[in-house]
Amino acid sequence: MSTHTDTAPADEELDVLDPRNTKFDLIKEGARRDGVEIVHYAPRFPVAGTKAERRIERSIAFLFFLCFLGGMGFVVTYIWWPWRYESGAAPAVLSKLYNPLLGASLGLALLTLGMAIILWAKKLLPEEVSVQVRHDGQSPRDEQILTAAHITNMGEELGIKRRPLMMGALSLAALPLGLAAGAPIVGAIIVDPHRKDENIFDETGWNPKYNNGQPIRLTREDGSPIKPEEISVGGQITVYPGIPGGATNEHADSPTLLIRLRDADAKTARDNAANNTRNAGSQWGSYVAYSKICTHAGCPASLYEQQTNRLLCPCHQSQFQITDNARPIFGPASRGLPQLPIDVDSEGYFIAKSDYKVQVGPAYWERP
Amino acid sequence: MKRRKVDLSRLPAAAGEALDERFQAATPLRRLMNKVFPDHWSFLLGEIALYSFVVLLLSGVFLSLFFDPSMADTKYTGSYTPLHGVEMSQAYNTAVRLSFDIRGGLFMRQMHHWAALLFMAAIVVHMFRTFFTGAFRKPREANWIVGVLLFWIGLLEGFCGYGLPDDALSGTGLRIMTAIVLSIPVVGTWVTTSLFGGEFPGTVILDRLYIAHVLLIPGALLALITVHMGLLVKQKHTQWPGPGRTNNNVVGVRMFPGFAAKGGGFFMIVFAVIAAFAGLFQINPIWLFGPYKAAVVSAASQPDWYVMFLDGSTRLMPAWEIRFHLWGGGYTLPPIFWPTVVLPGILSMLPMLYPFLEARWTKDKRVHNLLQRPRDVPMRTALGCMAIGFYVVLLLSGGNDVIADKFNISLNAMTWAGRIGILLVPPLCFYVAYRICLGLQQHDREVLAHGVETGIIKRLPNGQFIEVHQPLAATSNGHGDEHGAGLEYAGWTVPKKMNRLGALAPTVKGFFYPIEKPAPPTARPVEAPVSPAPAREEITSGH
DSSP states (O other): OOOOSSOSOTTOOOOTTOTTOOHHHHHHHHHHHTTEEEEEEEOSOSSTTOHHHHHHHHHHHHHHHHHHHHHHHHHHHHHHSOOSOOOSSSTHHHHHTHHHHHHHHHHHHHHHHHHHHHHIIIIISOEEEEEEEOOOSOOOHHHHHHHHHHHHHHHHHHTTTTOHHHHHHHHHHHHHHHHHHHHHHHHHHOOOTTOSSOOTTTOOTTSGGGGTTSOEEEEOTTSOBOOGGGSOTTOEEEEEESSTTTTSGGGTTOOEEEEEOOHHHHHHHHHHHHTOTTTTTOOBTTEEEEESBOTTTOOBOOEEETTTTEEEOTTTOOEEEGGGTTEEEESSOOSOOOBOOEEEOTTSOEEESSSOSSOOSSOOTTOO | OOOOOOOGGGHHHHHHHHHHHHHOOHHHHHHHHTOEEOOOGGGGHHHHHHHHHHHHHHHHHHHHTTOOOOOOEEEOOSSOGGGTTOEEEHHHHHHHHHHHTSTTHHHHHHHHHHHHHHHHHHHHHHHHHHHHTTTTSTTOHHHHHHHHHHHHHHHHHHHHHHHTTOBHHHHHHHHHHHHHHHTSTTTHHHHHHHHHTSSSSTTTHHHHHHHIIIIIHHHHHHHHHHHHHHHHHHHOOOBOOBTTBOTTEEEEEEIIIIIHHHHHHHHHHHHHHHHHHHHHSOOOOHHHHOBOOTTOOOSSOOOOHHHHHHHHHHHHSOOOOEEEEETTEEEEEOTTHIIIIIHHHHHHHHHHHHHHHHHHHHTOOSOOOBOOOGGGOHHHHHHHHHHHHHHHHHHHHHTHHHHHHHTTOOHHHHHHHHHHHHHHHHHHHHHHHHHHHHHHHHHHHHHHHHOEEEEEEEEOTTSOEEEEEEOSSOOTTSSOOTTSOOOOOOSSOOOOSGGGGTOSOOOOOOSSSOSSOOOOOSSOOTTSOOOOOOOOOOOOOOO
């Protein structure tokens, strides 16, 4: 088969059953019937078995061989390589290589397979240029008219225009049914955010109701209470309500940052709080406690810069001035962090005098 | 009874006939195999997304066999000792177990994650290609819209998957998501509590995310991909202009065997890259992050790259909160509402409308099957570059804390750079892209009119030096000179270098030694009348 560039004229039908047809004649005829003209079709190697052709065959065969090696490597590694994680020193090296070996072997197998197939297609399949006709644009006018007639006829037979009563009745019937389709989904999952029994947005784990109305202790994650002297000057600690499950995600809005300010800063903080009706009196000595839940997006604002008394939220870089009612001073947060009013009980442990006086966490529509 | 002999050589034909008797498949099958696909590297970008999606489905099915999205409390007892005895959700527990106690589980997890990143990246780059070449124009507006939807639904799918392992990063991502939903006016609180079944994080959210991640959203993606491919087959692929290519044909290779073989091979290569990445490069090491706790977060908490631009927009947004009183109640519109609800809303609607806006703007209602070079439509290209500039500023701002840390820049300076950059960079991109387009256009016309620079400097008798230009076609006066009529621009690459005109001999094949005689140039480039070099005469003895 040599270059078939200009054989039969495109529109002439071929007698497919003629035994004298070559296979390419049939292919061309098939293509023609599908609106495709093969305008150029030439074997890459007109003379079979040349040096160049054999070289390409060898390359492809070599790639398949590499694919074989990669595939074998993957299976062997997967089955026999030590893969369990070990915390020991010596044998851990081998198991650490498990994953890289899987990736390298499977990668090699697939890469060489892909390259072999592409090389085969590009170097050994005949060079081809085919042209297919597009049938763009609209359908023939008569087809449009026939279909449009059918559709409009449907409407007329049903008498949509003629029978307004029926249409009204149908709409009436369909409306509740449509609601019925949506009702189970909406109705089953809907939760009233302002339920009286569970103040989702107004309460945290610091509400004394969790402790029979008694003030709740500030505790560490392990539940141990905290004495003032356990925090060094300039130090900070994340505290949780001292109630069962207080440090779990059940009370995801309760984590609080307890900070011991330097004396001068503590005075500044107290002075600033004095002008703030909500925060006045919340400070205990040089200790302040602010909600750790960022008022912007709810991340824990946890990077405390001791020198400047700023608290940075690592999610969106909102910064709060701890000595000034945790006012937002940079970034996208628009509200200060709520302050937890704290005190020390008779045993010398920190307690929360009450719950937060303002909602914790991100703002929302109904929030004043 | 006489035993009939089975004629093996007749078997395929017999099977084919038996099938055709039942399904009449001969004609449609041949039509499919004869379908012509145009060939250009940029048409493969969408294929990468498709193949990544297949890898996602395969690896995802594996993961689903071992992952349990339950939020029930449990204690870790697996083989990763640093987490021994740590309280965690069943979801995090099974995700860590997948990484350490399931043979090859970590490989599958990483493959799934890398494939997701590649899937989104391929969609974005494919979208660039479609946009800048005008492939979205009539009749393909619907498929463009499907493509935009695929991006956003893909993003949603990725986000759901990111939230599933219940590690510190996923929980933080979910919490931010809560704040975003909360910020929606009127319904925000209702939607949040309904999604979470009460207060964040509650006990049901992972189950819901899971069913969305493994059934609902993949189903939507699959349906949309089917529509995407179906429309592609129905409307046929666009093609670049070129010899023999018109608005009414497709020039290329038929689907079988040529195109399918190359496509299959390419699938294997995409798969190979994902597999190699999954094995060699760690991604999302959840065991290092620990289980999600509301009080714990680390610096450099970044989402996956395709969500990062929204994180960036959130970081850049100034603290502009709107509070007002209405009917006796106080109401709030938090600043997070604009960059995370309004912006994505605009960014999803505007691209979908773009084909229609452009058609109206250019008053172009024709059908286009030929692509445009970006330089030939400076306005669209400039708009696209403006959008990319906008996007890149947001993307970089999504990691501005890491940039600030690594390059020792003030974090606040980075935020301000982003805030100013988001205003300055897009118009700058627009202007620069527009000018580059015009410059490239002009250079094309120049080469068509005057020819290719040959690098040959000629001295004229009057002492003037000129560079010889090789005209691309014979002009009226036989010589291409500066004022020749030149050629018409055909919307396709103009050769601008001499070796594009066949001025160099073809490469000799063979690595160590030539494997064949260099073939004589198939067609002496008649359109490039470079006079052949004078045959060298052998220097003989001087006589």
